[in-house]
Amino acid sequence: ESSAGFSLPTKYKEKISTLPKHHGWRVNADFYHYQGFWCYSFFLEGIMKSQQHFQAQSGDIILSSAPKTGTTWLKALTFAIVTRHHFDDSTNPLLTTVPHECVPLLEVDAVEDAFHRSPKLPLLATHLPYTSLPNSIMSSHCKIVYICREPKDAFISLWHFICKLAPQEEEHVPLEAALDMFCKGISQYGPYWDHVLGYWKASLECPERVLFLKYEDLKSDTLHYIKTLADFMGCPFSLEEESEGVVQKIMNLCSFETLSNLKVNKTGMHRSTTPLATKNDVYFRKGNVGDWKNHLTDEMVHRVDQITEQKFSGTGLMF
Numbered sequence: 160e161s162s163a164g165f166s167l168p169t170k171y172k173e174k175i176s177t178l179p180k181h182h183g184w185r186v187n188a189d190f191y192h193y194q195g196f197w198c199y200s201f202f203l204e205g206i207m208k209s210q211q212h213f214q215a216q217s218g219d220i221i222l223s224s225a226p227k228t229g230t231t232w233l234k235a236l237t238f239a240i241v242t243r244h245h246f247d248d249s250t251n252p253l254l255t256t257v258p259h260e261c262v263p264l265l266e267v268d269a270v271e272d273a274f275h276r277s278p279k280l281p282l283l284a285t286h287l288p289y290t291s292l293p294n295s296i297m298s299s300h301c302k303i304v305y306i307c308r309e310p311k312d313a314f315i316s317l318w319h320f321i322c323k324l325a326p327q328e329e330e331h332v333p334l335e336a337a338l339d340m341f342c343k344g345i346s347q348y349g350p351y352w353d354h355v356l357g358y359w360k361a362s363l364e365c366p367e368r369v370l371f372l373k374y375e376d377l378k379s380d381t382l383h384y385i386k387t388l389a390d391f392m393g394c395p396f397s398l399e400e401e402s403e404g405v406v407q408k409i410m411n412l413c414s415f416e417t418l419s420n421l422k423v424n425k426t427g428m429h430r431s432t433t434p435l436a437t438k439n440d441v442y443f444r445k446g447n448v449g450d451w452k453n454h455l456t457d458e459m460v461h462r463v464d465q466i467t468e469q470k471f472s473g474t475g476l477m478f
């Protein structure tokens with residue numbers, strides 16, 4: 160039995176038990192330190208397995224992100240873009256399926272069945288830091304889309320998410336304690352800043368292979384970035400599509416308002432047969448920029464901003 164409460168009957172169990180450990184943001188769920196980042200043991204098993212066995216194809220498109228930075232939205236947008244010739248307004252799977260089931264997560268959903276993939280869909284998501292991506296992703300030169308978010312908003316979203324995941328009787332981690340760990344780099348796939356920097360540097364070195372997006376930019380000019388995504392993924396919109404309003408339709412279909420109000424996302428369950436069963440509605444909270452203002456004291460803001468300034472200074476990255 161792992162500390163996260165999941166059974167872990169694999170050969171990776173032994174290796175995980177030798178890793179440095181720190182208590183996580185949930186009761187009885189420890190983080191382990193692996194290849195420079197912190198992670199729950201349940202995810203580590205899939206991570207190790209995918210690092211050893213996953214075979215990327217050159218046409219694959221990897222969606223990367225730290226948790227709570229816009230993964231759900233990016234999955235929906237890219238899915239809607241690449242499948243737009245297969246579905247019409249009423250048949251799109253996004254209307255009846257949570258985006259996380261439309262695009263699997265490499266280290267959790269895609270590890271079973273020898274990485275069973277739909278041959279028609281090139282999309283695969285991961286939360287892995289850049290330097291820990293499976294070798295075949297690097298060597299096959301497949302494209303990577305990374306999304307990140309202003310660190311204080313990423314933290315607030317993560318804290319709410321962790322609290323919502325916990326059973327009612329479980330005591331929630333106080334915001335102060337969670338923030339302290341976040342600032343020390345101890346968060347799922349953290350340090351958060353290192354995660355962002357890894358992909359930022361890769362996008363500067365290889366802009367044709369790594370597209371670096373910010374949640375805030377996507378919010379303020381969604382139409383533009385939908386076109387950027389389509390161009391980058393090799394399926395640009397034709398002039399005809401643009402004049403028919405296809406880009407606008409994709410924006411509307413994937414908006415927070417549309418997705419969060421769908422029945423499947425209000426009442427459905429994701430990974431329902433696994434220990435990671437999650438209610439779909441926890442992926443949709445507010446979808447705003449700057450919600451940290453409603454939660455953090457001046458002192459907390461100062462602490463996070465200082466780290467951000469220090470970590471990103473001289474890199475050209477700003478929020």
Ligand code: A3P
Nearest residue numbers: 227228229230231232316414415443444445446
């Ligand atoms: P908030 O908690 O700030 O509301 P992830 O998808 O990586 O788990 O990130 C979750 C964050 O994205 C949550 O932020 C969630 O509300 C927001 N989100 C989910 N779907 C969205 C959408 N279609 N458009 C914009 N934001 C969305």
